[in-house]
Amino acid sequence: MNNQSELRQRLTSQWGDGACLTEAIDRAPFETDFRKLFHGEALAILQPNSVTELQSMVRFASDHRLVMVPAGGNTSYCGGAAPDKSGNNLIISLKRLNKIRSKDPLGYTLTAEAGCTLASVQEAAESVERYFPLALGSQGSCQLGGNLSTNAGGTSVLRYGMMRDLVLGLEVVLPDGRLLNQLNGLRKDNTGFDVKQWFIGAEGTLGIISAATLKLFTKPTQYSTAMIGVAHIGAAVDLLSRLREYFGDVIESFEFLPESATELARQHLKLRDPFETSPPPARVLLECAQPRAWPELPERLAHVLMKLIESGLVLDVAMANSDRERDHFWSIRERIPEAQTLEGASIKHDISLPIGQLATFVSEAARVVQATIPGARIINYGHVGDGNLHYNLSPPCGTTKGSDTERQFLANQSAITRTIHDLVASLGGSFSAEHGIGQLKVKELERYEDPVALELMKKLKVAIDPLNLMNSGKVVK
Numbered sequence: 001m002n003n004q005s006e007l008r009q010r011l012t013s014q015w016g017d018g019a020c021l022t023e024a025i026d027r028a029p030f031e032t033d034f035r036k037l038f039h040g041e042a043l044a045i046l047q048p049n050s051v052t053e054l055q056s057m058v059r060f061a062s063d064h065r066l067v068m069v070p071a072g073g074n075t076s077y078c079g080g081a082a083p084d085k086s087g088n089n090l091i092i093s094l095k096r097l098n099k100i101r102s103k104d105p106l107g108y109t110l111t112a113e114a115g116c117t118l119a120s121v122q123e124a125a126e127s128v129e130r131y132f133p134l135a136l137g138s139q140g141s142c143q144l145g146g147n148l149s150t151n152a153g154g155t156s157v158l159r160y161g162m163m164r165d166l167v168l169g170l171e172v173v174l175p176d177g178r179l180l181n182q183l184n185g186l187r188k189d190n191t192g193f194d195v196k197q198w199f200i201g202a203e204g205t206l207g208i209i210s211a212a213t214l215k216l217f218t219k220p221t222q223y224s225t226a227m228i229g230v231a232h233i234g235a236a237v238d239l240l241s242r243l244r245e246y247f248g249d250v251i252e253s254f255e256f257l258p259e260s261a262t263e264l265a266r267q268h269l270k271l272r273d274p275f276e277t278s279p280p281p282a283r284v285l286l287e288c289a290q291p292r293a294w295p296e297l298p299e300r301l302a303h304v305l306m307k308l309i310e311s312g313l314v315l316d317v318a319m320a321n322s323d324r325e326r327d328h329f330w331s332i333r334e335r336i337p338e339a340q341t342l343e344g345a346s347i348k349h350d351i352s353l354p355i356g357q358l359a360t361f362v363s364e365a366a367r368v369v370q371a372t373i374p375g376a377r378i379i380n381y382g383h384v385g386d387g388n389l390h391y392n393l394s395p396p397c398g399t400t401k402g403s404d405t406e407r408q409f410l411a412n413q414s415a416i417t418r419t420i421h422d423l424v425a426s427l428g429g430s431f432s433a434e435h436g437i438g439q440l441k442v443k444e445l446e447r448y449e450d451p452v453a454l455e456l457m458k459k460l461k462v463a464i465d466p467l468n469l470m471n472s473g474k475v476v477k
C-alpha cells in the first residue's frame with residue numbers, strides 16, 4: 001500500500017461519518033477552482049463538525065507534515081482554495097461550522113462561525129432588526145471564513161469599508177492546532193498589536209479562521225436606488241463627488257457600468273434595461289440607504305438628480321419605484337460577470353486607483369489594449385466609489401470559442417496584464433483591489449509590493465507557520 005492510500009485509510013478510520021471524504025467523486029468539487037484555472041489533487045476533504053474536531057484535524061496534518069488548504073464556498077477568483085497537484089494536500093472545508101453563536105442587538109454585534117454563508121449572516125442580523133452590510137454577488141454561496149480570509153469588498157465598501165473594517169473579534173486555529181481566542185465584541189481594546197488583523201486577508205496562510213464577532217449597523221428603513229446615465233467614467237467620478245456633498249454617508253453603493261457591459265447583460269441574460277431605447281455610453285447604479293429620520297430622502301435625491309441633468313453632468317435617470325425594480329437594477333449589475341462568461345473567453349483584472357486617477361487610467365489603458373489586441377472589447381465595470389475597477393477584456397466581436405482569434409487573444413494575456421498592472425502601479429494603484437492573491441497573483445505581489453512590507457509578510461509567515469503547512473504556495477512563497 002502506498003503512502004497516499006495508507007494515509008487515506010488512517011484519516012477515514014479516525015473521522016468517518018462524512019467528516020472525511022477520500023473518493024475521487026467527493027474530492028472533485030474541491031479540486032478545481034471557481035474559474036477553472038487551477039486543477040489539483042487532494043489527499044482528502046475534511047469537514048469538521050466542531051472547533052475541537054478542527055483542532056484535532058490540524059494537529060494530525062501538522063504531525064504528518066501535510067499541507068492544509070482551508071475551503072469556503074469555492075468562489076475565489078485567484079485559486080486561493082485549490083490544492084496543488086501533489087495529492088498530499090488536505091482540504092479542510094468549514095461548511096459544517098455554520099452556527100450563528102450569538103446575536104447582541106444592544107451592542108450591535110453578532111458572532112458567527114466561518115462556514116456560515118454571507119447571506120445567512122445578513123439574515124441573522126436582520127432577525128434582530130440590525131444590518132450586516134458586506135454585500136457580494138456570490139453572497140448565497142460564499143462563506144464568512146472566505147470573506148474574512150480574503151478581506152472581501154463588494155458593493156457597500158464606500159460607506160462601511162471592507163471586511164477587515166467590520167470585524168471586532170476572531171477565533172483562529174493555528175497551524176499547530178492551538179486556538180487563538182479573540183472573540184470579544186469590544187469597540188475599544190488597545191492591548192498591543194491587533195493580532196486578529198494578521199489573519200484577515202492572509203487567505204488561510206497563517207491559520208484557519210473558525211469564527212468571528214462582527215459589527216452590525218442600523219437597518220435602513222428603505223432604499224433609494226437609481227440608474228444614472230453618464231458620458232464617461234470621469235463624469236461618474238464628478239457625480240459621486242457632487243452627490244456626497246448633498247447626501248454624505250447615506251450613499252451606500254456607487255457602481256459603474258459602461259455600455260459594453262450592460263450590452264452583454266441584455267444580450268445573454270435577456271435582462272430588461274430601463275435605458276433600452278437609447279442606452280447612455282455609461283451608467284452608475286446608485287443606492288442610498290434611508291435612515292428612519294429622513295423620510296424625504298427619495299424626493300430630495302430625485303430633485304438633485306434633475307438639477308444635475310440640467311447641468312449636463314447626468315444624461316438620464318431611472319429611479320427604482322419598487323423593491324422588485326430595485327432587485328432588477330441590481331441583477332443587471334451583479335450578473336455582468338455571468339454575462340461576460342457567456343460571451344466567451346476573458347482576461348480579468350481587479351485593480352484600484354486613487355479615484356482622481358480613474359479617468360487617466362481608463363483612457364491610457366484603452367490605448368495600450370488596442371495597440372496590443374486590436375478590436376479587444378473593454379468591459380470595465382465595478383465599484384468606482386472605492387476606486388475599484390474590474391478591468392476585464394473580451395475578444396473582438398464575433399470571436400467564436402476555440403477559434404484562432406480566441407487563441408491569439410488569450411496568448412496576449414500575460415503581456416497585457418503586465419502592461420495594465422504597470423500602468424496601475426505608475427498611477428499609485430493596486431493590482432489586487434478585492435479578489436486577493438491566491439496562487440494567481442503570487443508573482444505580482446513579488447513585483448509590486450513594497451519590498452519591506454513583503455519581507456515583513458514572509459517573516460510573519462515563518463514565525464506563525466514554521467513548517468509552511470498552511471495553504472502553502474498561496475500569497476507569499
Ligand code: MLT
Binds near residue numbers: 137
Ligand atoms: C464583481 O464585482 O462583480 C466581482 O467582484 C468581480 C467579477 O466577478 O468580475
Ligand code: ZN
Binds near residue numbers: 154383434
Ligand atoms: Zn467586485
